[in-house]
Amino acid sequence: MQWPKIMNTSRKTGDDDWPASGIWLCLHFAQLPIEVFCRDRKDHPVVVSCRQKIQYMNQSASLIGIKSGNSMDTAYTVTNQIVNFERDEEKEFATLSHLAQWAYQFTPCVSIKAPHSLLLDVSGCLKLFLGLPNLVQEVRSGLARLGYSAAIGISVTPLAALCFAEACFAEAERGIDKNVVDSFDNTIISKVADSLQQVPVNALRIDKKIEESLQQMGIHTVGSLLALPTDGLSRRFGIFFADYLQRLVGEKPDPQKFIGEDPRFHSDITFLSDVTNIQSLAFPVKRLIAELCDFLQVRQLQLNHLVFKLSHRCHPAKQFSIYLANPENDAAMFLMLTQLQLDKINDMPEVDNISLSANSFSQADAHSGDLFHGTSFRQKDGRLHNNSDRDRTSRLLNMFRARLGPQTCFGLSLANDHRPEKAWKTVRLNKKDYWFPEKEDRQNQRPLYLLNKPRFLLSTNGRPNMEGTLDLTLGPERIDFGWWDGNDAARDYYVARQSCGAHYWVYQDMKTREWFLHGIFS
Amino acid sequence: MLRDLSKNQSLQLLLHDTELWRASSIDCDFRQGITTGFPVLDGHLPGAGWPDDGVTELLHDQQGIGELRLLTPALARLSQTQTRWLLWVSPPYIPYPPALLKAGIDLTSILIVNPKTANDTLWVLEKALASKSCSAVLAWPGNINEKQIRRLQVASKEGNTWNILFRPAKAAERASPAELRIQLFPPKTSPSRHTSPSEHTSVDFRILKRRGGWSSEILNVPFEDRLNQITPDFPSLSIATEDISTRSLRDSALFQEIPEFESHDFDVLFEDRELMEIHAMAEDNEHQ
Numbered sequence: 001m002q003w004p005k006i007m008n009t010s011r012k013t014g015d016d017d018w019p020a021s022g023i024w025l026c027l028h029f030a031q032l033p034i035e036v037f038c039r040d041r042k043d044h045p046v047v048v049s050c051r052q053k054i055q056y057m058n059q060s061a062s063l064i065g066i067k068s069g070n071s072m073d074t075a076y077t078v079t080n081q082i083v084n085f086e087r088d089e090e091k092e093f094a095t096l097s098h099l100a101q102w103a104y105q106f107t108p109c110v111s112i113k114a115p116h117s118l119l120l121d122v123s124g125c126l127k128l129f130l131g132l133p134n135l136v137q138e139v140r141s142g143l144a145r146l147g148y149s150a151a152i153g154i155s156v157t158p159l160a161a162l163c164f165a166e167a168c169f170a171e172a173e174r175g176i177d178k179n180v181v182d183s184f185d186n187t188i189i190s191k192v193a194d195s196l197q198q199v200p201v202n203a204l205r206i207d208k209k210i211e212e213s214l215q216q217m218g219i220h221t222v223g224s225l226l227a228l229p230t231d232g233l234s235r236r237f238g239i240f241f242a243d244y245l246q247r248l249v250g251e252k253p254d255p256q257k258f259i260g261e262d263p264r265f266h267s268d269i270t271f272l273s274d275v276t277n278i279q280s281l282a283f284p285v286k287r288l289i290a291e292l293c294d295f296l297q298v299r300q301l302q303l304n305h306l307v308f309k310l311s312h313r314c315h316p317a318k319q320f321s322i323y324l325a326n327p328e329n330d331a332a333m334f335l336m337l338t339q340l341q342l343d344k345i346n347d348m349p350e351v352d353n354i355s356l357s358a359n360s361f362s363q364a365d366a367h368s369g370d371l372f373h374g375t376s377f378r379q380k381d382g383r384l385h386n387n388s389d390r391d392r393t394s395r396l397l398n399m400f401r402a403r404l405g406p407q408t409c410f411g412l413s414l415a416n417d418h419r420p421e422k423a424w425k426t427v428r429l430n431k432k433d434y435w436f437p438e439k440e441d442r443q444n445q446r447p448l449y450l451l452n453k454p455r456f457l458l459s460t461n462g463r464p465n466m467e468g469t470l471d472l473t474l475g476p477e478r479i480d481f482g483w484w485d486g487n488d489a490a491r492d493y494y495v496a497r498q499s500c501g502a503h504y505w506v507y508q509d510m511k512t513r514e515w516f517l518h519g520i521f522s
Numbered sequence: 523m524l525r526d527l528s529k530n531q532s533l534q535l536l537l538h539d540t541e542l543w544r545a546s547s548i549d550c551d552f553r554q555g556i557t558t559g560f561p562v563l564d565g566h567l568p569g570a571g572w573p574d575d576g577v578t579e580l581l582h583d584q585q586g587i588g589e590l591r592l593l594t595p596a597l598a599r600l601s602q603t604q605t606r607w608l609l610w611v612s613p614p615y616i617p618y619p620p621a622l623l624k625a626g627i628d629l630t631s632i633l634i635v636n637p638k639t640a641n642d643t644l645w646v647l648e649k650a651l652a653s654k655s656c657s658a659v660l661a662w663p664g665n666i667n668e669k670q671i672r673r674l675q676v677a678s679k680e681g682n683t684w685n686i687l688f689r690p691a692k693a694a695e696r697a698s699p700a701e702l703r704i705q706l707f708p709p710k711t712s713p714s715r716h717t718s719p720s721e722h723t724s725v726d727f728r729i730l731k732r733r734g735g736w737s738s739e740i741l742n743v744p745f746e747d748r749l750n751q752i753t754p755d756f757p758s759l760s761i762a763t764e765d766i767s768t769r770s771l772r773d774s775a776l777f778q779e780i781p782e783f784e785s786h787d788f789d790v791l792f793e794d795r796e797l798m799e800i801h802a803m804a805e806d807n808e809h810q
Contacts (some may be wrong), residue, residue, distance in 0.1 A: 392654055393605070395655070400646060400649075404635065409635050412629055414619050420618075424616070436629075445749060448625075449614070450615060450616045451615055451616075452615070501725070520615065521591070522587075
């Protein structure tokens with residue numbers, strides 16, 4: 001049966017042809033050990049070695065004749081351009097988990113098959129992505145954006161999909177490009193065995209010893225393996241092998257362990273050569289931010305804190321954070337703020353790795369579009385309000401905080417205290433931080449400028465003196481407050497006029513009878 | 523004769539009741555400014571009020587002669603009618619919230635930024651002016667040259683933002699690309715001690731540069747603030763007791779008189795506050 005037929009029948013309910021167990025899509029990242037280090041540069045020969053033996057190499061390395069198993073010395077005699085990384089399996093697994101989280105955008109049923117594969121149950125999401133060919137296309141282009149390459153296998157059992165993917169990679173190595181979607185025409189469990197006929201045995205996930213003995217027996221394809229009697233195979237190779245074969249063809253159920261949703265984001269890029277100009281990090285940063293924004297978008301999340309880390313093997317790592325005024329999911333904004341932070345960095349001579357991580361997220365608000373875009377409307381509170389105003393004001397605040405530090409920008413609010421120095425506070429510009437008295441009863445004069453610390457004034461004949469005697473005009477206003485918390489104030493406040501016309505707010509401490517300047521009526 | 527009269531009347535009608543463009547009128551570009559709240563000042567400014575964009579310079583040497591009170595009615599209006607920020611860039615002292623609120627300014631629209639260096643100050647000013655997200659930007663830029671003011675002028679036109687620069691009076695000697703320059707003086711008719719002619723204060727001003735007009739003579743703006751009102755029973759409070767005068771003598775020996783304010787006042791305060799904010803932020807993160 002051809003695929004388009006299934007698309008048609010999918011509208012009918014209870015179609016017999018529809019597979020009950022699901023459709024499994026396997027992503028096999030055969031080049032993952034290489035791609036964790038260099039996913040942006042494909043043209044440079046890169047090898048990954050373990051104990052000076054080359055294990056993996058990229059295409060340009062294999063083109064110049066480097067083979068797996070060569071020693072590093074051999075590779076260096078071939079070319080001195082080669083870049084070598086020590087294999088890092090921990091990093092491979094971390095990247096695979098990250099890719100699993102990425103694949104979460106297609107289906108919630110994602111399972112990790114170590115070392116280099118992911119299994120996706122896509123039967124539930126075919127309609128959303130308009131059919132399997134489209135879905136595969138989306139997966140492919142998404143991976144290409146991330147800079148990873150994967151062989152794709154599709155089948156109705158997870159193990160068969162895995163098998164197809166590995167076979168597909170092996171064929172691609174030999175230069176055969178098969179269209180996986182066209183080759184997937186078996187939707188009924190009973191036909192899995194038929195579809196596996198031509199697959200070589202070395203694509204199976206079985207013990208190397210078993211594989212060798214099968215080869216010696218002259219069994220090269222799965223078809224000839226499956227033709228053998230099952231009880232004979234289990235007697236010869238053990239019960240696990242028979243069990244594997246049964247799961248492979250779908251005779252036994254094969255439940256998978258799906259990943260949970262990981263509420264964290266971490267991604268990094270390693271450079272093949274050291275980056276000495278911090279400004280040229282703009283491109284990798286853009287890529288990381290695009291990844292982050294995809295991550296946020298498919299989960300409908302926003303964030304207001306992200307952390308970049310620049311590191312180099314010879315220097316201490318440098319980390320910087322970006323705080324936003326409001327949670328956002330705006331790549332352009334993240335990019336601009338990161339650029340501001342990068343401009344400030346001047347003590348990082350070289351960088352060979354940049355990573356971006358984010359841990360705390362908040363749910364995205366649903367944004368409804370604006371029909372009359374950019375038009376101001378008068379709101380109930382009498383203000384002219386424009387939707388883009390809100391974005392712009394928070395954008396400005398974000399910029400200031402990114403360049404000057406989060407503490408240099410603040411707002412002002414009243415505070416519930418009678419002492420003038422405590423009748424106000426700075427706020428971090430959250431609406432909930434502001435405090436206003438329930439009824440305004442401020443009949444007394446208050447200066448527009450307040451000194452942080454009252455300044456001692458000399459006095460002559462009991463009158464304050466500042467470049468000549470001050471004339472006391474308005475007052476006294478007695479403020480006697482706070483004896484209970486140790487910072488008590490017992491003061492008589494006056495408005496004082498200087499002979500040159502300036503007006504000050506001065507007070508006389510009632511205990512010491514000293515005069516202080518506290519404010520300026522600017 | 524009757525016809526002449528009607529002709530005259532219609533001429534008057536034309537002049538008064540329609541928006542006829544007259545070369546002699548200074549607001550010939552029909553700009554409508556933000557009313558200053560002071561009729562004297564309105565009468566001398568193009569557009570009968572403060573401009574809503576461009577750089578306005580206020581030149582004065584002495585703090586406290588009314589440089590902010592001159593602006594508060596307009597700032598209050600801006601904060602009430604617009605949702606944009608009212609940005610203060612490194613003010614010399616704390617703009618005191620109770621007084622701002624009393625002047626009618628919406629505190630939630632106030633944003634204060636204290637850049638550490640002169641370069642950062644200019645960066646903040648230019649970004650804020652061009653961002654279209656501030657209705658007015660008040661700045662105490664310290665040393666600033668003509669080229670820099672020109673950039674601010676361009677940015678403020680682009681962002682439709684009013685920029686007010688407070689500068690020392692000696693800047694009046696140099697030319698500036700600012701659109702409006704006003705010098706402030708203490709009132710000439712300084713009231714003699716104890717006998718105040720008016721209970722309100724005032725400030726003298728001279729417009730050095732404006733669009734569509736020459737510089738003006740020195741004029742006086744009265745404030746409705748009752749600051750000069752003398753409390754009637756005040757003389758009874760003149761408590762010149764012996765111990766105070768001796769103390770003041772001792773103090774004068776100890777503390778040399780400090781004639782000028784220290785401008786780092788604000789910084790000291792914010793170092794404490796910064797710590798507090800960092801703690802608050804850490805707490806927030808923990809909650810999350």
